[in-house]
Amino acid sequence: xxxxxxxxxxxxxxxxxxxxxxxxxxxxxxxxxxxxxxxxxxxxxxxxxxxxxxxxxxxxxxxxxxxxxxxxxxxxxxxxxxxxxxxxxxxxxxxxxxxxxxxxxxxxxxxxxxxxxxxxxxxxxxxxxxxxxxxxxxxxxxxxxxxxxxxxxxxxxxxxxxxxxxxxxxxxxxxxxxxxxxxxxxxxxxxxxxxxxxxxxxxxxxxxxxxxxxxxxxxxxxxxxxxxxxxxxxxxxxxxxxxxxxxxxxxxxxxxxxxxxxxxxxxxxxxxxxxxxxxxxxxxxxxxxxxxxxxxxxxxxxxxxxxxxxxxxxxxxxxxxxxxxxxxxxxxxxxxxxxxxxxxxxxxxxxxxxxxxxxxxxxxxxxxxxxxxxxxxxxxxxxxxxxxxxxxxxxxxxxxxxxxxxxxxxxxxxxxxxxxxxxxxxxxxxxx
Numbered sequence: 284x285x286x287x288x289x290x291x292x293x294x295x296x297x298x299x300x301x302x303x304x305x306x307x308x309x310x311x312x313x314x315x316x317x318x319x320x321x322x323x324x325x326x327x328x329x330x331x332x333x334x335x336x337x338x339x340x341x342x343x344x345x346x347x348x349x350x351x352x353x354x355x356x357x358x359x360x361x362x363x364x365x366x367x368x369x370x371x372x373x374x375x376x377x378x379x380x381x382x383x384x385x386x387x388x389x390x391x392x393x394x395x396x397x398x399x400x401x402x403x404x405x406x407x408x409x410x411x412x413x414x415x416x417x418x419x420x421x422x423x424x425x426x427x428x429x430x431x432x433x434x435x436x437x438x439x440x441x442x443x444x445x446x447x448x449x450x451x452x453x454x455x456x457x458x459x460x461x462x463x464x465x466x467x468x469x470x471x472x473x474x475x476x477x478x479x480x481x482x483x484x485x486x487x488x489x490x491x492x493x494x495x496x497x498x499x500x501x502x503x504x505x506x507x508x509x510x511x512x513x514x515x516x517x518x519x520x521x522x523x524x525x526x527x528x529x530x531x532x533x534x535x536x537x538x539x540x541x542x543x544x545x546x547x548x549x550x551x552x553x554x555x556x557x558x559x560x561x562x563x564x565x566x567x568x569x570x571x572x573x574x575x576x577x578x579x580x581x582x583x584x585x586x587x588x589x590x591x592x593x594x595x596x597x598x599x600x601x602x603x604x605x606x607x608x609x610x611x612x613x614x615x616x617x618x619x620x621x622x623x624x625x626x627x628x629x630x631x632x633x634x635x636x637x638x639x640x641x642x643x644x645x646x647x648x649x650x651x652x653x654x655x656x657x658x659x660x661x662x663x664x665x666x667x668x669x670x671x672x673x674x675x676x677x678x679x680x681x682x683x684x685x686x687x688x689x690x691x692x693x694x695x696x697x698x699x700x701x702x703x704x705x706x707x708x709x710x711x712x713x714x715x
Contacts, residue, residue, distance in 0.1 A: 284335060289316045292371050294379075294673070296359040296704035297331075307332055311353070313341040313363055314371070343367035348400065348438050355432040357423035358439060358702040365399040365701060372696045372706045376673045380694065384677035386684050388710065392695025395558060397550050399701040403439045404471040405547040410455055410464055419456045421448055421467060439702060444469055444476065447501060451478075454497050460484045468508075470541035472526035477541040479506040479515050495519050512542035513600055530556055533584040537608050543601060544577055548699050555669070555697050555709070556584055559643060562693075562711045563667045565590040569640040572663070574625055574654060579605040579618070581643050581669075586617040593636060594620045625654050633657040641665045650675025655682045662687065666712040671699075673706050683712050690715050 287300030289312045298312030300320075309320045311334035318338060324331040337344070347353070347361035360368050373394055380386050409431045410421045422434030437445045455461055466481035486494070486507070494505050498519050508515040527538045528549050533556070539545050546552040559581060565571055567589030573582045576594030578601050586592045586609070596602050602620045609615040623632070626649070633654070642663040644651050648671055666689065670676035676694075683689040694710040 284319050284321060285332075286317065286319050286338065289314050289318060289341075291374065292704075294375055294704060294706070296363075296371075298334075302330075305329055309334055311362065312337075313344055315339075315341045316344070341367075349436070351422075351432055351434055351437075354425055355423050355434060355437075356426040356428070357432075357437070359704045361438075361702045365396070368399075368701065369394045369396050369696065369698050372698060372704075375706050376676075376694060376696050376708050379673035379677040380680060380691075382677075383674055384681035384684075386677070386680045386691050388691050388694035390693035392558070392693050392709070394696045394698060395551060395554050396698040396701070397548070397554070400438050401441050401445075402548045402550065402701060404441065404469075404549055405545060406440060406444075406469040408467045408469065410451075410467055412456075412461055419452045419461065421451050421455065440469070441471055444471065447478075447503070450497070450501065454493060457493055458490045459487045460490065468541060470526055470539075470545075472524075472539075473529055473536075474524050475504055475526050476502070477504045477506055477526055479508050479541045481508045483509075485509075491519075506541055508542065515540060515542045528552070530584055532557055533560075533587045535583045535587060535612050535614075537578055537580065537583070538611065539578055539604065543604060546580070546699065551697060551699050552580070555699070555707075556581060558709060559667050559669060560584055560588070562709070563641055563643055563665065565641065570638065572636070572639040572642040574642060574644045574651065575646045576605060576620070577601050577645070579608050579620075581645065582618055582620075583609060583612055583614050585643070586614045590617070592618050593639070594618060595623050595625060595636070596620065597622065597624050597626070625651065628654040628657040630657045630659050634659065634661075639663045641667075643667045643669070645669040646675075648672040648675065650679050652679055652682065655679045655687070658683075658687055662714070664714050668710045668712065670708045670710065671705070673708060676708060676710060680710060680712070688715055689713060 289298035291299050297308040300307045306329040309332045312318045319336040320332040321335050322330045322332040343364040352361045411431045412419050420431040422432045425432045463483035468479035470477045505518045506515045507518045529536045565585045565588040569590045571590045573594045576582045576596045582594040599622045602622050609618040689712040692711040697707040699707040
């Protein structure tokens with residue numbers, strides 16, 4: 284059985300060691316540790332191994348809080364102290380920027396982080412009847428598996444949602460469509476907890492009565508989703524406040540449907556928006572682009588500063604929601620929304636939008652390479668790039684610095700997903 288010294292963590296929170304010139308990824312091992320490991324996947328240049336024994340433990344190793352850690356695939360870093368998690372993610376960001384993009388930030392921003400537990404206000408839970416495990420299971424998938432984890436609690440969900448896992452098992456077991464309800468989506472707003480049931484068959488009258496009783500007993504709102512996300516509709520109770528989240532610093536409230544994209548961690552999102560606005564420094568009279576704007580998470584705070592904002596988003600449904608939010612917050616005169624596929628951006632399509640003083644970019648994991656390539660000589664003086672993938676940020680940063688005449692003024696991580704290996708970050712680019 285090989286023994287190794289762990290050098291660092293990779294982007295999946297696996298420990299990295301080396302043996303005979305090969306890189307070994309050891310699941311569950313931490314930097315600085317001496318461990319025994321057993322390889323279960325071998326390739327010509329690397330191997331993947333499981334941790335067999337910790338000979339010398341890292342001082343940052345802690346006891347996982349959740350009894351399902353290691354089986355459930357929802358978390359990968361509960362064995363690492365939360366502060367050390369943030370530091371590890373900062374190193375992942377720096378490594379990606381340099382090794383993939385050959386760029387270094389002039390300044391490293393202090394990381395944004397918050398509560399490590401009970402933060403996840405959005406979640407997609409699978410539901411499956413597994414007789415061998417006693418009936419219906421509801422939870423995240425097991426690690427690297429399509430099986431549903433036998434979850435009885437979840438430490439990253441809000442406590443009141445975690446307490447619903449076992450009652451939901453009983454509810455789904457009692458439904459006539461138990462075998463035709465594969466998913467429950469959770470969305471927690473300021474005053475509402477919504478549960479979206481993905482139903483492949485219609486509910487019976489008895490099913491509807493069970494849902495109403497459950498909603499009354501546990502204070503939740505049920506939505507039903509018969510087909511795609513856009514088909515989700517409020518089932519019970521019909522009356523009551525809608526889902527929303529607030530950004531108090533900017534006197535903004537965003538309303539949303541439970542299947543529309545919003546950040547999972549509202550507390551961190553508030554700090555995220557605050558930093559983005561501080562770096563962007565919008566001024567009255569400026570014209571600013573918010574690319575991949577979604578339902579207006581950044582657009583409305585920018586508009587509140589007095590700037591004119593053009594929000595661009597590929598989803599017509601999200602743009603309609605964004606327009607409603609602009610009107611609800613009294614900002615519709617400072618905001619213009621357009622539907623456009625930014626993954627097909629060209630210099631001509633970008634030029635047709637007019638000149639922008641500044642730009643905020645918040646793309647999905649694929650990044651914004653087409654948009655970045657489309658920026659011409661009259662591009663914005665300042666760009667704030669919010670990223671959920673260090674690798675695509677590094678790729679796009681390389682283009683901005685090497686070919687578009689920008690400096691990478693600063694970058695830092697946002698720990699939006701504590702106890703997972705997911706790395707969010709923010710970077711500031713300015714024209715030289």
